[in-house]
Amino acid sequence: MKGNKPLDRDYFKYKDRPKRESDKDFTSCCGLDTSRDILNVKSKHDWELIEDYIEEQLRIYSNTEKITPVSCEVCGRLLEYVCKLKQDKNLWR
Numbered sequence: 001m002k003g004n005k006p007l008d009r010d011y012f013k014y015k016d017r018p019k020r021e022s023d024k025d026f027t028s029c030c031g032l033d034t035s036r037d038i039l040n041v042k043s044k045h046d047w048e049l050i051e052d053y054i055e056e057q058l059r060i061y062s063n064t065e066k067i068t069p070v071s072c073e074v075c076g077r078l079l080e081y082v083c084k085l086k087q088d089k090n091l092w093r
């Protein structure tokens with residue numbers, strides 16, 4: 001039955017052909033496109049890149065107190081960085 005369901009990009013992408021195993025897909029845990037190269041906190045190399053990035057941000061932005069690399073608890077893919085800013089009013093003079 002048609003209707004009563006959302007038509008998204010995937011709907012049109014697979015409208016005229018069946019979806020194959022090799023087609024783009026999304027992780028079931030965090031909904032990220034598996035074909036995208038996303039930093040993963042479980043990877044030693046990626047973690048070093050994440051550390052470098054945060055260290056650099058802390059160096060550049062003196063009003064940033066700490067940065068949390070928020071990642072998927074299942075697969076470890078990096079979702080976002082959450083910055084905690086210092087509450088020091090003197091920074092805003």
Ligand SMILES: [Zn+2]
Nearest residue numbers: 029030072075
């Ligand atoms: Zn995930």
